[in-house]
Amino acid sequence: MNEPTNDLLRLENQFNFLLRFANDIILLMDADGNILEANDVAVNTYGWPLEQLLTLNIRELRDPATLDEMQKQLKLTAETGALFETRHKRRDGTIFPVEVSSRLFEHEGNTYRQSIVRDITERHKMQSKLARDAIRFEGLLKLNEVATQLPEKEFMQFGLEWVERLTGSKIAFIHFVNDDQESIELVAWSAATREKYCTAAYDDHYPVSQAGIWADCLRQRRPVTFNDYANYPDKHGLPEGHSELKRLISVPVIEGEKVRVILGVGNKDSDYDDEDIEIARLFGNDMWRIIHRLRLESELKLNLEQQRALNKQLEEAQSHLLQSEKMASLGQLAAGVAHELNNPIGFVYSNMGTLESYLNDIFAINAAYEEAELTVGDSCPALDHVVKLKHEKDYDYIKQDIFQLMAQSKDGLSRMRKIVQDLKDFSHVGNEGWKWADLHKGLDSTLNIVWNELKYKCQVNKEYGTLPEIYCIASQINQVFLNLLVNAAQAIETKGIITLRTGIKNEEVWVEITDTGKGIPPEQINRIFDPFFTTKPVGVGTGLGLSLSYGIMQKHQGRIEVTSEVGKGTTMRLHLPVKPKSTPSGNN
Ligand SMILES: Nc1ncnc2c1ncn2[C@@H]1O[C@H](COP(=O)(O)OP(=O)(O)OP(=O)(O)O)[C@@H](O)[C@H]1O
Ligand SMILES: [Mg+2]
Numbered sequence: 001m002n003e004p005t006n007d008l009l010r011l012e013n014q015f016n017f018l019l020r021f022a023n024d025i026i027l028l029m030d031a032d033g034n035i036l037e038a039n040d041v042a043v044n045t046y047g048w049p050l051e052q053l054l055t056l057n058i059r060e061l062r063d064p065a066t067l068d069e070m071q072k073q074l075k076l077t078a079e080t081g082a083l084f085e086t087r088h089k090r091r092d093g094t095i096f097p098v099e100v101s102s103r104l105f106e107h108e109g110n111t112y113r114q115s116i117v118r119d120i121t122e123r124h125k126m127q128s129k130l131a132r133d134a135i136r137f138e139g140l141l142k143l144n145e146v147a148t149q150l151p152e153k154e155f156m157q158f159g160l161e162w163v164e165r166l167t168g169s170k171i172a173f174i175h176f177v178n179d180d181q182e183s184i185e186l187v188a189w190s191a192a193t194r195e196k197y198c199t200a201a202y203d204d205h206y207p208v209s210q211a212g213i214w215a216d217c218l219r220q221r222r223p224v225t226f227n228d229y230a231n232y233p234d235k236h237g238l239p240e241g242h243s244e245l246k247r248l249i250s251v252p253v254i255e256g257e258k259v260r261v262i263l264g265v266g267n268k269d270s271d272y273d274d275e276d277i278e279i280a281r282l283f284g285n286d287m288w289r290i291i292h293r294l295r296l297e298s299e300l301k302l303n304l305e306q307q308r309a310l311n312k313q314l315e316e317a318q319s320h321l322l323q324s325e326k327m328a329s330l331g332q333l334a335a336g337v338a339h340e341l342n343n344p345i346g347f348v349y350s351n352m353g354t355l356e357s358y359l360n361d362i363f364a365i366n367a368a369y370e371e372a373e374l375t376v377g378d379s380c381p382a383l384d385h386v387v388k389l390k391h392e393k394d395y396d397y398i399k400q401d402i403f404q405l406m407a408q409s410k411d412g413l414s415r416m417r418k419i420v421q422d423l424k425d426f427s428h429v430g431n432e433g434w435k436w437a438d439l440h441k442g443l444d445s446t447l448n449i450v451w452n453e454l455k456y457k458c459q460v461n462k463e464y465g466t467l468p469e470i471y472c473i474a475s476q477i478n479q480v481f482l483n484l485l486v487n488a489a490q491a492i493e494t495k496g497i498i499t500l501r502t503g504i505k506n507e508e509v510w511v512e513i514t515d516t517g518k519g520i521p522p523e524q525i526n527r528i529f530d531p532f533f534t535t536k537p538v539g540v541g542t543g544l545g546l547s548l549s550y551g552i553m554q555k556h557q558g559r560i561e562v563t564s565e566v567g568k569g570t571t572m573r574l575h576l577p578v579k580p581k582s583t584p585s586g587n588n
Contacts, residue, residue, distance in 0.1 A: 011107070025117035031104070033058040033074075033113065045119060047091035058115070063087035063095045077102045077113070088117065096121050129275075136166055136279060140286055147290045156188035159287045160263075164190050166283075167249075167276040169265035174287070177218060177252075177259045183207050184215065184262065214250045218259045223251040223281060227271040247272055251280045253288045261288045334531065338420045345420060349413045356406050363399060419542060437474040439511060439576075440464055443500060446481040454489045458498050458515075465503035471579040476552045483545035484513045484572050490536065491517025491570060504578075511574045519566040528562070556580055 019026060019039035025046075028037035038053050046053060046061060059067060066086045076082040081103035088098045102115040139162040146158055160172040171193040175184045183206065208215055213232065216224045226232050226248045249272045250264035263284035268276070373383060447460065454460065488498045496516040503510055520528060527533045529550045534543030546560075553560050558576035 008108075022116070025098075025115075025119070027058065027115045027117065029058055029113040029115065031111040031113065036112070042117070045090070046088070061088050063089050073100075073102075078104055085120070097124050132166070132275070136282070139163075139166060140282065143283070143286055144290065147294060152291060152294070153188050155291070156287060157190060159283050160188060160190040161192075163263065163265055163280055163283045164192065166279045167265050167272070168268045168270075169276075170267040171245075172263075172265045174264075174284070175215075175262040177208075177262060179258070181208070181218075181258060184211060184218070214248055214264050215262060217250040217252045217264075218262055221252055221254060221259060223249060223277045225249045225272050225277065229266075249277055249280060251277060251284055253281075253284045255288070255292075260292075263287075341416070341420050345413060345416050349410075349417070352406065352410055352413065356403075359402060359406070419544070433473040433475060434471060435474065436469040436471055437477070438469050439467055439477065439502065439509065442474055442478045443481055443502075443511070446478045446485060447500075450482060450485050450489065453486065454498070457492055457495050458489055459496075461497060461499045463499060463501045465501070467502055467504055467509055468578055470509055470576055472556055472576065473552075477556070477576075480549040480552050480574065481511075481513075483549045484574075487545060487572075488513055488515035488517060488570070490540070491515050491519070493518060496569075507578055509576045509578060511576075512571055514569060514571040516569040519568055519570055520562070520564040521566055525562060525564060529560075 019037070022039055022041060025042040026037075026039045027035055027042060029035050034057050035054055038050065043050050043053060048056065059070070062070065063086070069086070073082060073084050073086070076084070081101075083099065083101050085097065085099050087095050089095055097120050099118045099120050100115050101118075102113060104111055104113050106112075143155075143159050143162065147155060150158060156174050160174060164170070164172040172190040173186065173193055174188045176187050177184050208218060211218075213224070213226065229245045229248050246267050248264060248266040250262055252259040253261035253263065261284055263280050265276070265280055373386075376383060447454075485498070492498075492515055498516075499512075499514045501512040501514070524533075524535070529546050530543070531547040532543040533547075534541035536543075550560060553574060553576070556576055557580040558574060561573045561575070562570065563573075564570040
């Protein structure tokens with residue numbers, strides 16, 4: 001045995017070893033690509049028996065479409081050895097992707113090529129699945145992103161278009177299943193579905209019993225696939241105007257015991273598989289989860305707002321109740337006091353009149369005495385005592401002062417009478433005088449009455465709107481105007497502006513009296529409607545003006561609102577219904 005034979009033997013042994021244990025295809029070729037050796041994996045993969053495989057050239061194992069690039073790959077192998085991807089062909093003609101590691105070597109003056117060929121079908125599948133997964137995640141991410149930016153329907157359309165794209169479908173739709181599980185509601189479909197496939201006029205709601213087999217996923221509570229829709233028996237048919245359906249999957253979104261959503265896609269060019277179902281399921285679940293959360297959130301928000309509004313209403317109602325309770329009991333008190341005072345004031349007033357005339361008589365008699373006194377002269381000692389007494393008591397002063405005292409007392413009594421009258425009005429004695437009246441006229445005439453008090457320091461601006469006549473007791477409304485105008489004028493210390501505005505909103509007339517006066521401190525604002533609350537000096541204010549006005553407004557089923565800022569001014573705003581819902585029986 002000579003050396004080269006031994007070498008060759010060793011080489012052959014090594015090759016046999018590799019042939020037996022390799023996972024990849026191993027081919028030994030001559031420089032032209034004629035196959036000289038091939039391992040078992042090659043036989044199994046290409047499907048040729050070994051004898052036949054050894055008659056083939058590597059070109060015959062390649063996908064014909066890759067032969068163009070072969071020259072370049074061979075050249076590269078000749079220079080450095082190379083690793084490249086291409087496609088090979090089995091005996092039955094099927095093509096599969098391969099990775100080839102190829103190199104040339106010399107042996108005993110001959111050039112050989114050794115190629116290790118790896119079937120990378122699985123790797124390719126993994127890669128494209130990874131790529132699809134990435135797109136799928138991108139879609140899910142986007143879904144979450146746009147959720148708060150789009151209205152619900154558009155959001156679902158957005159999601160459906162992703163499912164359509166990812167599954168290679170041409171139509172996509174989503175139905176909500178109602179709580180009863182017996183009726184469904186079509187809520188969204190992709191743009192393509194609308195344009196190309198469905199001109200049917202859907203009813204918003206329809207029963208599951210009439211739905212096609214696409215609703216089987218609801219009946220069976222699991223995804224359903226129809227890859228041969230045309231030949232499927234018992235389809236129920238599609239609504240008028242629906243184009244032909246070739247393939248379809250529909251998946252249920254199940255929450256607890258109930259199916260909430262049916263998501264369907266259809267008319268992919270090839271058969272639907274598990275991955276398509278998974279995509280539809282993932283998107284369906286996510287869409288429902290997001291919609292459900294957003295719906296709950298907005299419901300919660302609405303509830304919260306309603307609760308807040310309710311609380312506020314309650315607070316207002318409570319303070320109104322408090323106010324009107326206070327008014328009612330004070331009204332009773334006031335009516336009682338007024339009634340009790342009315343009589344004594346009445347008789348004191350009339351007695352004062354009598355007293356005054358008696359005094360006049362007495363002074364007349366006295367004057368007669370004084371005249372007699374003059375005729376008697378100095379010789380009457382009895383008179384000396386009278387003269388002395390008159391002097392001592394300062395009779396001349398008394399004579400003059402007594403009438404001043406009378407006048408002051410009468411003035412005091414008049415004021416008391418006025419207060420009693422106010423108290424009576426405050427407690428609404430009598431309902432007379434309901435009629436239709438023009439508020440602008442009332443405002444103007446009241447303004448005339450108080451003009452003397454206003455003219456030196458106030459400029460009055462009128463911004464009247466158009467008002468209908470309202471049904472009211474005009475004299476009482478005028479009294480409210482009067483109180484508010486006087487208050488406004490009194491709030492203005494040196495110079496200021498009073499603005500009168502009117503308008504109507506929702507069957508309710510409003511009148512606003514705004515002054516640029518000193519304003520009301522916040523701690524007093526809750527007390528200004530209390531009877532006898534006043535910040536004015538004795539003799540200027542009794543503190544009844546606003547409580548009286550409050551009562552009058554209540555009687556008219558209206559209200560007064562006040563806004564004020566210290567140093568800036570006050571706005572009193574009256575609201576009155578054009579006609580109170582029920583007016584107390586009485587005149588008109
Ligand atoms: N426009 C206003 N600007 C500032 N304070 C006001 C105004 N209107 C009312 N007030 C405050 O409210 C208090 C009560 O007003 P109300 O009209 O009831 O009584 P009054 O004016 O003090 O006395 P009366 O009206 O009986 O003569 C006033 O004393 C004043 O402190
Ligand atoms: Mg007042």
